[in-house]
Amino acid sequence: GKHNNWSMSTNEGENLLEPGATPEKNAQFLLFLTAIIKAVDENQDLLRISVASAGNDHRLGAHEAPPAIISVYLGDELYAVLESIKDSKPYDNKAKLKMTIGVDVLPQIPKDSTDRNRTSPFAFTGNKFEFRSVGSSLSIAGPNTTLDSIVAFTLGQFADELEKASDFNSALQALIKREITAHWRILFNGNGYDASWVKEAEKRGLLNLRTLPDAVAHYLDKKNIKLFTDLGVYTEVEMKSHYDIKLEKYCKVLNIEVETMLEMINKDILPCAFRYINEVSSAAINLKALVPGARAFAQEKLLEKLDALVNELAEKEADLSSCHARAKQNEDFMAQARAYADEVIPAMAKARAVADEIEPLLAESCKPYPSYEDLLFRI
Incomplete structure (x- = not known):
């Protein structure tokens, strides 16, 4: 297999997944991070489909590859930051900082602290995500098209909501907290090889699409057709062909x-x-x-x-x-x-x-x- 490094940047080269050094950058980073978490949770099937092949079915969950269950790994420090936002509690570091989006600066997150879990299919590694489920023989075009599309669709939903807000900062704070809470199940920092994770993932309602037929059976679901056709990425006819x-x-x-x-x-x-x-x-x-x-x-x-x-x-x-x-x-x-x-x-x-x-x-x-x-x- 291979690691597909994925991030987003502006037309001026600013990395949108670089943790913030100012309150404004902090809010921007958390908004884009939240969009990715929501996109991955709501589209586990599409991500699994994007890496499905006869060979990769053998690899996933074995031979030091991530499992077929899609989850997001953030590292302990960033996980704790999001947990503090979700629970409206102080961020549990030495200073017991309470995070307020758009006001506080994120604590420094050492890159090595976010990359210790090699069993995660989708891991944050400092200023990018690594999609580790891609098979060695697969082109990265399919997985990246899927990632770009699901995140773009989610950002469109966020934009529709925030553009109507009378108080942008309050609306931003509420949106991030709401979506982190709603999609908390997709976050997992544990051992993806452990048999207990399969049971835990089932409890959380996560998909375990072990084989290509299991995954592809979801491709023509209404939500997936709507996502790709609304964005103009694929037509329904093209999806049926895929x-x-x-x-x-x-x-x-x-x-x-x-x-x-x-x-x-x-x-x-x-x-x-x-x-x-x-x-x-x-x-x-x-x-x-x-x-x-x-x-x-x-x-x-x-x-x-x-x-x-x-x-x-x-x-x-x-x-x-x-x-x-x-x-x-x-x-x-x-x-x-x-x-x-x-x-x-x-x-x-x-x-x-x-x-x-x-x-x-x-x-x-x-x-x-x-x-x-x-x-x-x-x-």
Whole structure:
């Protein structure tokens, strides 16, 4: 994966996510920060869709990648500042400062204090956000178009409200407090890898869209069509095209992966295992013929293990082949994608697990592919 660094600036180059050094800049920073928090919370589905792919589904929530659940990480100090605004309580630092938007200056926020949580999908890192869910093969155009759009839509709502206000500062203070309170659930500074976060996120009402079909199912929701069409980013026809293309590509990629796995099992792994079984069997027979009373215990134990595993792999291959055939029968791309996600991928994992058990039992000369050790140290 990769980290997509995202911020906003004026036409004169002023970074709108730079914490303020004056009361006015403080208010500006908090307003834009609040807009982003609201935008992310209300559009978790769109952000997840923007990074959805067959490969990224495997990565999210594993291999040091953020989880599929979208949340915002602010760091302890900025989190405490927003909490003080939400609860109308003093900011809990040494001076016990009570934050008043547009009056106080934000405390200095060291950049390293906002970037300690590598498990967050959307983390504030001093003067920008890092969207860490983007897959390595994905273009950043889609995620950035989504981020720009959802924040622009939210800022439009804020502008409509504030432009009508008779007392701008009071209205600004009320808006920031109201929206921070309403979208507090999206803020999470904890460990995104922890299993308890899945339960906590469910309690908070956050989406856990584990697979591309789960995510893309929300793409044509009315709120999403309204957002993109009102902004003039996409037409409804274009969105329907995106929907079909995402699903079709997902199905094609997985079809290639399944066909490849079946070929590897049938043309390489099983034949190599059979050859090695034949070698060990011949060695055991020859040993007993040449050495009276020889037990050939090691060879027989190895043969028992290999025989059980190759039969199990053949069964898993048959199951996978059946699941794959059923999935391809679906003419509707969403139905096909769900079949791949719910049935085929688990069947692939089961077949791979058995093949992984066979691999260390084979002699190096009989292995059809380089091992991890070969790939890392020898090739």
